Amino acid sequence: NAGVMQNPRHLVRRRGQEARLRCSPMKGHSHVYWYRQLPEEGLKFMVYLQKENIIDESGMPKERFSAEFPKEGPSILRIQQVVRGDSAAYFCASSPDPTYEQYFGPGTRLTVT
Amino acid sequence: KNEVEQSPQNLTAQEGEFITINCSYSVGISALHWLQQHPGGGIVSLFMLSSGKKKHGRLIATINIQEKHSSLHITASHPRDSAVYICAVVPWETSGSRLTFGEGTQLTVNP
Numbered sequence: 367n368a369g370v371m372q373n374p375r376h377l378v379r380r381r382g383q384e385a386r387l388r389c390s391p392m393k394g395h396s397h398v399y400w401y402r403q404l405p406e407e408g409l410k411f412m413v414y415l416q417k418e419n420i421i422d423e424s425g426m427p428k429e430r431f432s433a434e435f436p437k438e439g440p441s442i443l444r445i446q447q448v449v450r451g452d453s454a455a456y457f458c459a460s461s462p463d464p465t466y467e468q469y470f471g472p473g474t475r476l477t478v479t
Numbered sequence: 480k481n482e483v484e485q486s487p488q489n490l491t492a493q494e495g496e497f498i499t500i501n502c503s504y505s506v507g508i509s510a511l512h513w514l515q516q517h518p519g520g521g522i523v524s525l526f527m528l529s530s531g532k533k534k535h536g537r538l539i540a541t542i543n544i545q546e547k548h549s550s551l552h553i554t555a556s557h558p559r560d561s562a563v564y565i566c567a568v569v570p571w572e573t574s575g576s577r578l579t580f581g582e583g584t585q586l587t588v589n590p
Contacts, residue, residue, distance in 0.1 A: 399577060409565065409580040422577055455520060464576040467512065470522040 368392070370460050370471035371440075378477045379448045387443040387474045391460030398441045399468060400433060403455040412456075415441060448478045482506050485566050485581035492588050498553040500584045502566030505547065509569045512578060513540050513551050516563040525551070525564075556588045 371390040379385050391398050400412040411425040415435035426433065430448075435441040445452055455475050459468035483504045492498050502511070513525040526533050526540040528549065533540050537556075542549040553560055563585050567578040 397576075401578070401580075408582045409567075409578075411577045411579065414577050422573065425577070457522060459522075461576065465510070466576075467524045467527040468576065468578070469524060470514075472521050475520070 370395075370458060370469050372456075372458055372471035372474050374474060375472060376475050376477070378479060380479055381449055382447050385445040385448050385452070385476055387445075387456050387458075387476070388440040389443070389458035389460075389471055390440040391458075392462075392469055395460035395462050395469070397461045397464055398435050399459045399461075400441075400443050401457045401459065403457065403473075405454065409457070412443070445476075448476075450478050452476060453478045481581070482570070482579050483566055483568055483581040485564075485584050487584060488582065489585045490587070492556050492586070494557060494588055494590050496556050496588075498556050498560075498586065498588075500551045500564050500566075500586070502549045502551070502581055503547060504549075504566075504568050506568070506579075507571040508544075508547075509571055510576070511542055511549050511569075512567040513549075514565040514567060516565060516583065518562065522565075553586075558588045558590050561587050 373388050396417045398415045401409045403409045413426050413433045414422040430446045432444045455473045457473045459470045461468045486501045510529045512527050515523045528542045537554045539552040563583040565583045566581040569576045
């Protein structure tokens with residue numbers, strides 16, 4: 367059973383471009399969480415999704431950020447018009463049920479130049 | 480003040496020493512997680528606790544719900560244990576299981 371997969375592992379974008387980060391949960395997991403780790407800071411919750419639904423997006427910046435988890439395919443975290451402050455490691459985690467432990471992907475390191 | 484506080488922030492030990500990392504939280508929770516973040520950045524879930532004590536190999540995690548406190552112990556520490564250890568809680572008022580994280584404890588075990 368493959369673990370949580372994220373791609374790309376490293377992404378470089380110029381200011382103003384769009385960044386798309388993908389997360390494929392473990393097989394059988396329908397709950398996906400996105401977290402962000404800014405340089406030299408701790409992890410922060412961004413958004414919690416279940417298939418085709420956003421359950422909790424209270425950690426998402428109000429502008430430029432969106433997330434989806436379609437019926438088929440990976441979960442996508444989309445950042446429009448990236449700025450330098452978006453440079454961070456973005457981790458997704460999945461679980462089969464919200465009361466179960468979460469399994470983390472390897473992360474996508476976004477660098478905005 | 481953070482909802483989740485860890486101590487110490489940094490810890491250096493000699494191989495073989497017994498290590499304790501502490502986590503205190505200020506909100507009601509449904510579960511507490513201990514995570515390990517490797518130097519390369521990957522995150523591994525070590526334990527999920529809602530009461531009592533769990534043991535896995537040389538790692539032991541305990542939680543006292545009344546005192547809002549958890550500890551992670553490492554027995555017979557080894558240089559490969561060097562990593563950042565992160566405490567995270569699931570606050571009662573959140574939907575699902577979104578995690579609120581401590582700042583992490585950087586552990587270095589010297590040979």
